[in-house]
Amino acid sequence: MKRMSENTLRQYRQTAILGLILTVEKLFPTEQLKIAHSILNGIYCELERSLLSSREVRNIEDKLREWARRDTPITCTPGDDGFFHCELNGRQIKSLYPSRSHSGSLRDFRLVHYPPGFILLFPDPEDSEQSSPFVLPEKLSATFSESQRWVENLNLDEVSDINRIIADQRSYEITALAEALHEKKISLIADRILEQKRHTRIVLISGPSSSGKTTFAQRLSTQLRVNGLKPVPLSLDNYFLAREDTPRDASGQPDFEALEALDLGLLNRQLDILSRGGEAEVPIFDFVQGRRRPVGETLVLKPDEILVIEGIHGLNPRLAPSLGRSQTFKIYVSALFQLNVDPLNRIPTTEVRLIRRLVRDDQFRGIDPIRTLSQWPSVRRGENNAIFPYQEEADVMFNSSLLYELNALRPYAEPLLVNIPPGNPHCETAERLLRLLSFFTPLVPDKVPPSSILREFIGGSIYPV
Structure with missing residues (x-):
């Protein structure tokens, strides 16, 4: 993918996060996803009450890719509460950052199992193909x-x-x-x-x-x-x-x-x-x-x-x-x-x-x-x-x-x-x-x-x- 500006990359990442929220809600309806902290070019996420297996993480990634391929429309509107209110798939999600208008452009991401949760990796800001194996810091x-x-x-x-x-x-x-x-x-x-x-x-x-x-x-x-x-x-x-x-x-x-x-x-x-x-x-x-x-x-x-x-x-x-x-x-x-x-x-x-x-x-x-x-x-x-x-x-x-x-x-x-x-x-x-x-x-x-x-x-x- 071509090199993105910081603001464009931020929107790209937020699109992946919104899709991840929807995907986890569907697969684990009784759980609460926590987006915890950044790590390299990604974010570490976990469920509040459950340990995730490598198979479950692969399933989340597969379903997230299916969501991206459906080219879901996303509308983010700034609210008086400091959040952007993002509408997608009939669900409104509060977000600190806006998202791209459609999920179809979401291509370059992957999920890495890291117990008890996983890392959602985004595109490298220097336009890397991310072909090298992921090495956890x-x-x-x-x-x-x-x-x-x-x-x-x-x-x-x-x-x-x-x-x-x-x-x-x-x-x-x-x-x-x-x-x-x-x-x-x-x-x-x-x-x-x-x-x-x-x-x-x-x-x-x-x-x-x-x-x-x-x-x-x-x-x-x-x-x-x-x-x-x-x-x-x-x-x-x-x-x-x-x-x-x-x-x-x-x-x-x-x-x-x-x-x-x-x-x-x-x-x-x-x-x-x-x-x-x-x-x-x-x-x-x-x-x-x-x-x-x-x-x-x-x-x-x-x-x-x-x-x-x-x-x-x-x-x-x-x-x-x-x-x-x-x-x-x-x-x-x-x-x-x-x-x-x-x-x-x-x-x-x-x-x-x-x-x-x-x-x-x-x-x-x-x-x-x-x-x-x-x-x-x-x-x-x-x-x-x-x-x-x-x-x-x-x-x-x-x-x-x-x-x-x-x-x-x-x-x-x-x-x-x-x-x-x-x-x-x-x-x-x-x-x-x-x-x-x-x-x-x-x-x-x-x-x-x-x-x-x-x-x-x-x-x-x-x-x-």
């Missing part, structure tokens, strides 16, 4: 599953659960729970690094844009110090080339997500100097000016210190090929948001990261929302090409999402999106994000702890960002 899947069990055990797996707590003036409960989970996970990671301190000289932290890597690195460093270790921070963002020297993507836009957007020569020279106990003047990048500051920061790595490096390419083996695997401890950080609006409407993790980035760019990087939205397709391509392929190389994964974060981000993001002028090419995206945010009761900023990862995006952090 086991560490990422386990991280999603762990997060899902956590919210379900707390009975906090839907947006309304969080809104109710905020409405009852008990927001401190949800912020305390979410932040305590983060602190516990970070402490456990620090303990694992302590166990390997004899060999580990460098901690590499990677993850896609707006994952909270900077604050995570600093909070991890705090826990490492508690363990008696001496961390020394180093941000890959400071090795960006000047904006005029940044490589361009296929559309001619600056490709900030490309590995080549970093000054790899300088980075590797300085890592070699530091690893031998020498002194290096590491750069400081000014994001407002789009270039390094004239004077950097002097750094020396002593024998009893650990270098903590964070950046989107932290797990890429081409970043620093001279580093031995035994010298490094690798961490993958991403915002794997786990709340659903309802069982059939999940909140995509990508949307959460985009909202984070919109707010952060406006607050700290001198980048207006239109420019952020213009850069986002390049960001996504960069993630697919240079970040996601290496995520399973991590020793551990950390979910940086917070249950209350879209409640707290809404007061910041909403004014930015509302002010995008009519007729702008990004109006559709702005309207989509505004619909998503409308489901969340706003949370005032002073409820967010100053050490929270969320402070990296809204300001007021106790850590430098």
